[in-house]
Amino acid sequence: MSRLVFVLNGPNLNLLGKRQPHIYGHETMADVEAMCRKACGENGLELRYHQSNREYELIDWIHEAREIAGGIVINPGAFTHTSVAILDALNTFDGSVIECHISQVHKREAFRHHSYVSMRADAVLAGFGTQGYVLALLRMAHLFDARK
Numbered sequence: 001m002s003r004l005v006f007v008l009n010g011p012n013l014n015l016l017g018k019r020q021p022h023i024y025g026h027e028t029m030a031d032v033e034a035m036c037r038k039a040c041g042e043n044g045l046e047l048r049y050h051q052s053n054r055e056y057e058l059i060d061w062i063h064e065a066r067e068i069a070g071g072i073v074i075n076p077g078a079f080t081h082t083s084v085a086i087l088d089a090l091n092t093f094d095g096s097v098i099e100c101h102i103s104q105v106h107k108r109e110a111f112r113h114h115s116y117v118s119m120r121a122d123a124v125l126a127g128f129g130t131q132g133y134v135l136a137l138l139r140m141a142h143l144f145d146a147r148k
């Protein structure tokens, strides 16, 4: 079975490390990708890593993952709180889904407390900073091991 994981990032996350470091930390998107590549290498996972500011691109990657991947780690950015379309796409995916937020969304504005994606996610991380991505990938490796 596939040990391929898609890590998908939504809008504005390309600005990571460049603005609001008190909320999102100092690592850039490229740093997070490097952390994910290292974690995948150490845990026998294959990685496809993407970021987009466009909802349809995230949906297209979820559709691509349906055919080939065992899991999706997704930080949908603000689409978390608005996108039924991303939820619908994730509901067509048969593998494991882990939702990952850098900030502790429940400590923030009320509109960040609801997530459409959580209605599908098998696990949710929030407030672990960019380390959350690595934790999500470790969990994904564990879930893949348990499938055997």
Ligand code: CA2
Pocket (backbone or CB within 6 Å): 011, 012, 013, 014, 015, 016, 017, 018, 019, 020, 024, 075, 076, 077, 078, 079, 080, 100, 101, 102, 103, 104, 105, 112
């Ligand atoms: O905490 C998270 O990871 C979020 O998914 C980030 C989203 C936000 O809308 C969610 O409520 C929580 C925002 C991403 C914006 O990323 C930036 C990073 C650096 C500078 C500016 C924006």
